[in-house]
Amino acid sequence: MSAPDELPPARPPDERRGPFAWLRTNLFATPLDSALTLLLLAFLAWIVPKASGWLFIDAVWGPQPLAACDAVRGQGACWAVVWEKFRFMMFGVYPYEEQWRPAIAIVVLTGLLVVSGFRMFWNAWLAVIWTAGIVVTFWLMGGGLGLAPVRTEQWGGLPVTLILSIFGIAFAFPLGVLLALGRRSKLPLIRAFCVVYIEVIRGVPLITVLFMASVMFALFMPEGMRIEQLLRAQIAIILFVAAYLAEAVRGGLQAVSKGQYEAAEAIGFSYWQSMGLIVLPQALRISIPPIVNSFISMFKDTSLVVIIGIYDFAYAVKKSVETDFSWKKYFIEAFLFSIVIYWIYCFAMSKYSQKLERDLAHDHPR
Amino acid sequence: MLSNERVRGIIYQLLLLAAVVGVGWYLISNTLHNLATRQIHVGFDFLGREAGFEIAESQIAYSAADTYARAFAVGLANTLYVAALGILLATVIGTLVGIARLSSNWLLSRLASAYVETMRNIPLLLQLFVWYGIFTELMPPVRQAIAFGDAVFITQRGLYYPWPQPHVAWQAAGWALPVGIALAGLWRRYARGLQARTGRQLPTALPAALLVFGLPLAAWAALGAPTALSLPELRGFNFRGGRALSPEFLALLLGLSTYTAAFIAEIVRAGILAIDRGQSEAALSLGLSRSQELRLVTLPQALRVIIPPMTSQYLNLTKNSSLAVAIGYPDLVAVANTTMNQTGQAIEAIAILMAIYLAISLLISLFMNWYNHRVRLVER
Numbered sequence: 001m002s003a004p005d006e007l008p009p010a011r012p013p014d015e016r017r018g019p020f021a022w023l024r025t026n027l028f029a030t031p032l033d034s035a036l037t038l039l040l041l042a043f044l045a046w047i048v049p050k051a052s053g054w055l056f057i058d059a060v061w062g063p064q065p066l067a068a069c070d071a072v073r074g075q076g077a078c079w080a081v082v083w084e085k086f087r088f089m090m091f092g093v094y095p096y097e098e099q100w101r102p103a104i105a106i107v108v109l110t111g112l113l114v115v116s117g118f119r120m121f122w123n124a125w126l127a128v129i130w131t132a133g134i135v136v137t138f139w140l141m142g143g144g145l146g147l148a149p150v151r152t153e154q155w156g157g158l159p160v161t162l163i164l165s166i167f168g169i170a171f172a173f174p175l176g177v178l179l180a181l182g183r184r185s186k187l188p189l190i191r192a193f194c195v196v197y198i199e200v201i202r203g204v205p206l207i208t209v210l211f212m213a214s215v216m217f218a219l220f221m222p223e224g225m226r227i228e229q230l231l232r233a234q235i236a237i238i239l240f241v242a243a244y245l246a247e248a249v250r251g252g253l254q255a256v257s258k259g260q261y262e263a264a265e266a267i268g269f270s271y272w273q274s275m276g277l278i279v280l281p282q283a284l285r286i287s288i289p290p291i292v293n294s295f296i297s298m299f300k301d302t303s304l305v306v307i308i309g310i311y312d313f314a315y316a317v318k319k320s321v322e323t324d325f326s327w328k329k330y331f332i333e334a335f336l337f338s339i340v341i342y343w344i345y346c347f348a349m350s351k352y353s354q355k356l357e358r359d360l361a362h363d364h365p366r
Numbered sequence: 367m368l369s370n371e372r373v374r375g376i377i378y379q380l381l382l383l384a385a386v387v388g389v390g391w392y393l394i395s396n397t398l399h400n401l402a403t404r405q406i407h408v409g410f411d412f413l414g415r416e417a418g419f420e421i422a423e424s425q426i427a428y429s430a431a432d433t434y435a436r437a438f439a440v441g442l443a444n445t446l447y448v449a450a451l452g453i454l455l456a457t458v459i460g461t462l463v464g465i466a467r468l469s470s471n472w473l474l475s476r477l478a479s480a481y482v483e484t485m486r487n488i489p490l491l492l493q494l495f496v497w498y499g500i501f502t503e504l505m506p507p508v509r510q511a512i513a514f515g516d517a518v519f520i521t522q523r524g525l526y527y528p529w530p531q532p533h534v535a536w537q538a539a540g541w542a543l544p545v546g547i548a549l550a551g552l553w554r555r556y557a558r559g560l561q562a563r564t565g566r567q568l569p570t571a572l573p574a575a576l577l578v579f580g581l582p583l584a585a586w587a588a589l590g591a592p593t594a595l596s597l598p599e600l601r602g603f604n605f606r607g608g609r610a611l612s613p614e615f616l617a618l619l620l621g622l623s624t625y626t627a628a629f630i631a632e633i634v635r636a637g638i639l640a641i642d643r644g645q646s647e648a649a650l651s652l653g654l655s656r657s658q659e660l661r662l663v664t665l666p667q668a669l670r671v672i673i674p675p676m677t678s679q680y681l682n683l684t685k686n687s688s689l690a691v692a693i694g695y696p697d698l699v700a701v702a703n704t705t706m707n708q709t710g711q712a713i714e715a716i717a718i719l720m721a722i723y724l725a726i727s728l729l730i731s732l733f734m735n736w737y738n739h740r741v742r743l744v745e746r
Contacts (some may be wrong), residue, residue, distance in 0.1 A: 204719075
């Protein structure tokens with residue numbers, strides 16, 4: 001019997017560790033991959049020096065005069081515009097001497113968002129903290145109790161953006177929960193009302209609701225009664241967001257198993273007891289990630305109040321450069337500044353929401 | 367009696383009804399009173415009056431002498447035009463970025479994630495402002511236009527490109543296109559039926575391409591194959607001839623589609639990830655080719671996951687096109703806004719606006735539901 005064909009010795013296993021192995025598996029796995037990598041590297045080699053030169057190296061930093069910017073126009077960014085217009089961008093037309101108040105309001109409201117992220121506060125404390133935060137903000141911005149009163153027409157800048165979104169969710173949340181419960185109610189009239197409300201609001205753009213608030217509120221109210229423009233926008237945002245929150249909460253309500261509803265009924269709980277003590281605590285926990293996501297889109301969408309002329313952050317930035325002819329040409333830098341601020345808030349919140357989604361999924365493996 | 371659940375249910379509903387009617391009556395009576403004191407006449411007859419304002423760009427014929435109703439139609443056409451192109455572009459960009467995020471190439475997937483994380487965390491309005499600024503302030507004035515050959519020009523007044531001279535052959539080609547698409551659909555049906563009955567496979571891709579592209583080409587060639595182009599030319603202070611895209615339109619289209627693409631990319635990625643790897647391995651081991659595997663096994667399953675969230679992104683894009691008013695593209699909202707300012711018919715204008723957007727939302731949802739129904743899982 002002849003010896004079986006001898007197999008050639010197996011090649012040693014591919015190097016799986018070390019920078020070269022990493023490069024080979026992640027960047028140069030196939031010829032196509034290599035070509036793609038080289039193409040992207042060439043693109044980066046072209047854009048990165050150009051962009052970093054304009055953004056950082058050749059840019060004008062610090063409180064420099066206009067002439068310094070004009071000298072490098074085209075080569076470098078003019079960040080001096082941010083120093084020049086900083087107060088107006090952040091606080092709009094708020095009285096200059098009192099601008100420490102909105103500055104503290106920014107800290108309070110941002111702190112409110114940060115604190116809400118900690119799960120140890122997810123109990124009755126959250127309501128207390130939010131109420132306190134909202135009251136303090138209102139006092140700081142509006143005055144009274146020892147502070148000079150400032151009318152809402154003069155509020156502006158970043159605090160207004162934060163107020164519109166944070167007050168917005170604080171008031172839209174209970175409304176949204178009620179709408180979600182109503183949509184799942186057994187009572188046909190209540191269900192019909194909630195369905196129509198939610199679907200109509202979700203079917204139209206926010207701008208139309210803002211227009212309605214801005215133009216039609218004046219007609220709705222009895223003669224002589226005026227609602228301030230900011231309050232109108234705030235009400236419009238609350239009414240708008242409530243519909244989206246309702247859908248987020250409805251998702252949570254549907255995810256609570258039927259046995260929970262039945263168990264609550266079986267021990268003789270009334271509707272409100274079973275909802276308040278059994279179903280909602282579970283449903284809300286499930287709907288936290290979509291609620292956070294609604295908040296992020298609302299935070300971005302508050303910029304739409306620009307269109308009805310409210311001095312939120314986006315509008316203050318726009319106006320700060322538009323109204324000054326000599327600095328107007330550096331509008332891109334001004335917008336980039338506001339973009340960075342918005343991005344920091346939204347990116348932090350969306351990363352948090354993704355982490356939360358993973359954590360909560362881990363808590364309740366399905 | 368109050369302890370009876372049904373009685374309480376009826377009472378709750380009556381209370382809600384009373385509240386809605388009460389608030390409604392209060393608001394309406396206030397409104398009627400206010401309108402009377404301002405001497406504003408309620409009703410939609412203003413739609414028949416002459417609008418008297420120009421609209422910068424329009425997909426249908428319009429002049430200031432036309433009625434308000436026609437102005438609304440122009441706004442609607444502009445909204446639909448930018449939304450349709452935006453949906454198309456956003457889907458293409460979003461799908462590419464979504465696939466790129468899953469690429470095994472580290473650099474590509476990182477760049478794609480950076481794109482997604484940047485775009486979706488910046489308010490769309492600010493992105494529109496920046497795009498608009500780029501197209502108006504950073505582009506050269508008309509006389510120093512950036513030229514590509516002698517055909518395409520970019521200036522701060524927009525993008526100019528050549529367009530064929532009007533000729534009956536082009537019209538015929540335009541009509542031949544839908545005919546070709548319909549015929550291709552019929553051929554595909556026939557081929558599928560034949561395969562189901564006899565197992566014989568007919569080629570579908572090539573005949574379909576021939577029908578869709580060849581038919582218009584043949585129609586064009588048969589009627590004289592005109593090649594005369596209208597080229598944009600600098601005459602006086604502006605370009606004449608060819609066609610133009612305004613900076614407002616370009617800013618809105620690019621802003622909307624690059625923003626929505628970031629969300630679509632995530633949806634596409636999730637859809638692809640949702641499919642078990644065993645599915646494509648099984649398909650390949652059955653002897654299906656790579657393209658058959660993609661077309662017959664992976665894609666149908668991925669679409670099932672992708673379509674519902676994609677629908678809401680399409681709706682979002684359409685609704686977000688209303689931000690046009692901030693950069694001066696004459697969409698539906700911009701026309702309604704001008705109308706409100708001119709006539710004071712705020713209630714009617716906003717009602718029309720909302721009704722139209724609701725109708726658009728409803729139509730897109732219906733269409734996507736129908737499509738979703740078609741690709742749904744058929745359980746046997």
